Amino acid sequence: xxxxxxxxxxxxxxxxxxxxxxxxxxxxxxxxxxxxxxxxxxxxxxxxxxxxxxxxxxxxxxxxxxxxxxxxxxxxxxxxxxxxxxxxxxxxxxxxxxxxxxxxxxxxxxx
Amino acid sequence: xxxxxxxxxxxxxxxxxxxxxxxxxxxxxxxxxxxxxxxxxxxxxxxxxxxxxxxxxxxxxxxxxxxxxxxxxxxxxxxxxxxxxxxxxxxxxxxxxxxxxxxxxxxxxxxxxxx
Numbered sequence: 001x002x003x004x005x006x007x008x009x010x011x012x013x014x015x016x017x018x019x020x021x022x023x024x025x026x027x028x029x030x031x032x033x034x035x036x037x038x039x040x041x042x043x044x045x046x047x048x049x050x051x052x053x054x055x056x057x058x059x060x061x062x063x064x065x066x067x068x069x070x071x072x073x074x075x076x077x078x079x080x081x082x083x084x085x086x087x088x089x090x091x092x093x094x095x096x097x098x099x100x101x102x103x104x105x106x107x108x109x110x111x
Numbered sequence: 112x113x114x115x116x117x118x119x120x121x122x123x124x125x126x127x128x129x130x131x132x133x134x135x136x137x138x139x140x141x142x143x144x145x146x147x148x149x150x151x152x153x154x155x156x157x158x159x160x161x162x163x164x165x166x167x168x169x170x171x172x173x174x175x176x177x178x179x180x181x182x183x184x185x186x187x188x189x190x191x192x193x194x195x196x197x198x199x200x201x202x203x204x205x206x207x208x209x210x211x212x213x214x215x216x217x218x219x220x221x222x223x224x225x226x
Contacts, residue, residue: 009151034214043115043201043217044154090153097142097161098169099215101153 002027002095006102013081014110021076021105023091032094033074035065037087038104044090050074061085083109114138117202117218123226124189124196132187132221134202141206143185144215147171148199157200160185189223197224 003026013019025031032051036044048059055067065076074091086109091102115136124130136143142161146154156169160179174193179185185204189196199222203215 004153006153041199041220041222043203043219044215045217046214049214098144098156098159099154101146101155103151103153 002093002100004091004093004100004102006089006091006105008105009103010106010108012108012110015083016080019076019078019081019085019107021089021091021107023074023076023102024072025074025091025093026072027093027095029095030069033065033067034092034094034099035059035063035074035076036090036092036101037061038090039087047076047089081107081109083111085109115202115204115216115218117200117221119221120219122221122223124223125226127191129188129190130196130223132189132200132202132223134185134187134218135183136185136202136204136216137183138204138216139182139206140204140216141182142204143179144203144205145169145175145177145185145187146201146203148201148220154201157187199223 005024034049035047038044047063048057050057050067057065063078088104088106090104092099118133144159145157148154155171158177160166176188201220202218205215
């Protein structure tokens with residue numbers, strides 16, 4: 001069955017430091033991949049998506065993600081984290097007409 | 112402004128009671144979805160609808176029911192058969208997944224708790 005794994009439940013980084021959130025997926029075909037961000041008590045906002053083409057995808061708020069087929073990964077990165085980036089981040093893969101989400105990674109930013 | 116509206120923001124259910132969560136969108140989207148979110152489990156799909164008067168079960172449909180009588184509306188009823196209803200419920204819409212420029216738009220959610 002298709003699945004998405006986010007191995008880190010919590011991550012804490014210092015403001016200004018770089019960030020990488022991991023995502024691995026299980027899917028036979030070329031996947032459509034997404035990263036979403038959620039602030040507490042709110043819905044999800046799309047950060048970026050990968051459908052095809054260039055494996056390095058740029059998103060909003062300075063985020064980027066790299067699709068690595070050989071590793072079945074789609075890790076999210078940001079070179080310099082801001083305190084406002086503190087939130088929960090979800091990786092998702094589309095199959096059929098549905099999205100399958102990972103369990104999420106909570107990002108804490110310390111000043 | 113276009114978007115998705117979920118109401119109420121907070122909802123309390125008594126034992127044996129059915130409750131209905133509202134989801135309305137003015138984006139002219141064909142597809143609508145209901146997700147349940149529990150801490151540490153991500154989002155799980157309850158039901159989805161790709162067109163008016165048609166809907167399909169997701170991964171955790173037991174104890175829930177939906178209707179899609181209008182394109183703009185996709186209410187979710189949490190029935191008394193759902194024994195663990197406490198969760199954050201998210202509604203979403205899209206003009207149809209599987210297209211290269213497509214994405215989900217999410218509402219701001221309803222927190223359901225059991226009294």
